[in-house]
Every structure is written in structure tokens, then in C-alpha cells.
Amino acid sequence: MIRNQYRELIYNVQQNREDMLSSKSNRLTEALEEANKLFSGVSCAREAALDAQFLVLASNLGKEKANELHSEMTAFDSLAFAEDLLTFMGINRIEVDENDSDSEGISGGYLPSNAWHKLGEETEKYFRRAPSFHYMLGSFKSEPPVPRQRIERQKKAPGGQEKRAMPAQLKKMEESHQEATEKEVERILGLLQTHFKNDPDTPISFFDLVIDPNSFARTVENIFHVSFIIRDGFARLKLDDDKLPIIEPSKDSEGRESDRGAGARNQIVISLNQQEWKEIVETYEITEPMISPPDDGNEDDMEIA
Numbered sequence: 001m002i003r004n005q006y007r008e009l010i011y012n013v014q015q016n017r018e019d020m021l022s023s024k025s026n027r028l029t030e031a032l033e034e035a036n037k038l039f040s041g042v043s044c045a046r047e048a049a050l051d052a053q054f055l056v057l058a059s060n061l062g063k064e065k066a067n068e069l070h071s072e073m074t075a076f077d078s079l080a081f082a083e084d085l086l087t088f089m090g091i092n093r094i095e096v097d098e099n100d101s102d103s104e105g106i107s108g109g110y111l112p113s114n115a116w117h118k119l120g121e122e123t124e125k126y127f128r129r130a131p132s133f134h135y136m137l138g139s140f141k142s143e144p145p146v147p148r149q150r151i152e153r154q155k156k157a158p159g160g161q162e163k164r165a166m167p168a169q170l171k172k173m174e175e176s177h178q179e180a181t182e183k184e185v186e187r188i189l190g191l192l193q194t195h196f197k198n199d200p201d202t203p204i205s206f207f208d209l210v211i212d213p214n215s216f217a218r219t220v221e222n223i224f225h226v227s228f229i230i231r232d233g234f235a236r237l238k239l240d241d242d243k244l245p246i247i248e249p250s251k252d253s254e255g256r257e258s259d260r261g262a263g264a265r266n267q268i269v270i271s272l273n274q275q276e277w278k279e280i281v282e283t284y285e286i287t288e289p290m291i292s293p294p295d296d297g298n299e300d301d302m303e304i305a
Contacts, residue, residue, distance in 0.1 A: 002041050006050035009034060013057055021065050028061055088122070089115035184221075185228045188291055192235060193249050195290075205284070206237060206245035212289040213281045216274050222291050223270060 020028045039051050092110045212218035229235045235249045
């Protein structure tokens, strides 16, 4: 029943199209209200499709009806404007000057001599004054720019002597740091070997060896130096029964040669921050460092307050 009513409504709108477009008719509004009543009973997709079809038809009719409307506010009647303008200028349609009919006379009337002057005074009130002239980026007559002071560059040394001096200094500094690292690695290896010489059956905890309870910087340096000992095969790092790292020196040169092989050597990356360092010190109850700081006079810069 709802589908039949929708089809009948659509048919009536199409048949009465001209009546719907009339500005004096409300047939389109009445059709929309009827469609709203039918839509309250829609429960299936087919009825909704018919409602959408009617809505498209009604929208097109509404658009055409709106285009046919004319607003009198936007229309301009030139004849009415000219008539009002002549009345304002003071036209006299009774008195006609026969002598000056060609110059001042208007068909059906006569303008006084000050008519245009009166119109000019009135229209002057409704025109804004022209803005004053100004430069957006300053006037064209500008002062010359201030000359910049010329900075003289130093001449390069002939023969490239200066270029050779800097790499030599860097190379010397690099050699001094490398020599200090080698000495520290040898010193830590000696401490490790001495400990195992006195007690060969007791492995050393890796954390007991490298952790310095008084300095986080010294702890990082100890891990760095011990990594060279393990890399070169002078010591082994493994896990005990509790899955904790322990370190012990290699027993002979043959063991060191086998550790140097690509298949027997594994590399790992250790991450350690200050909070973890403090927790290790408290858990292992480390009070004194096994690796004493070197006597180089720079330890005060690395101590943590």
C-alpha cells in the first residue's frame, strides 16, 4: 500500500509539473507534507528507494521554482531613475525657453542653470576621499648603503705546511691515547692472572671485577678495557650455575688461539646506566673496587659525588 501511494504521488507531481512551478501555487509544499506522512510507515528498502526518488524530483522542481523568482530590489529601472534625477535637479516642465531649447531644453521641461552644480554638491557627500599616496617599501630616493668593512683573510702557508701540521698533531694524540689504553689493559690482565694464580679454582664474578662502587665512569672504562682482554683470547666470559656472568683467564696459548677463531668468538653489546649500576652495587654488596684506579691524576674528574 505504501509503495502504491508513493508511485501515485510521484505520478501526480510529474503530471502537474507546470502547476507546481507556479509561484502562486502551494502544490509542491503539499506534496512534501504528504511524503513526510508516508515516510513514517517506511520499513523496507524498496519504500525508502521510492521516497528518495520523490525527494530528487521535488528538489529539482524547487530549484526551477527558485530560479523563476525575481527580486525587485536588484532590478534597476533606468527611466524611473532619470525621472527622479530630473525632479531633484529642479526641472520645470511648464516653462520652456524657446531661444535656448537646443542647449538647455529637455523634451517636456526646462533645467535651471545651476542644476548640474546642485547635483555635484549632493553626490560629493557619498564619495570617499582618495587615499593619500605613500610608498609601500619606502621612497625611491634612499641613501646609499653603508659600505661593509672588508675582512682580510689570512694567507695560506706556502707548500701546504699548515695542512701537514694538524694531522701530525692528531696522530700524535691518537697514539698517546692508544698507548694509555694498552697499558691499562695489560694492568687489568695482570690483576686477573694474579688472582687466579693464588686461587685457580674460584672464578671471578664479572660484576665484582669491573664494577667500581665509587665511580660510574670508572665502571664503564673497566668494561671497555676488559672487552679487549676477552677479544684477544686472554680470558673467557661464561655463565655459572645461577646464569650469572663469570670471567677466568685462558689456561694456555692454544686456548687463546682457538678463541680467536671466527666460529668460537661471539660478540655482545652491554647496556648499563647509572640506575642499573647502583642496583648492582647494592645487590652484590660491592664496597671496594677490584681494579684500582690508575695514578694518572684524572680520577677526580670521574668521581661521582
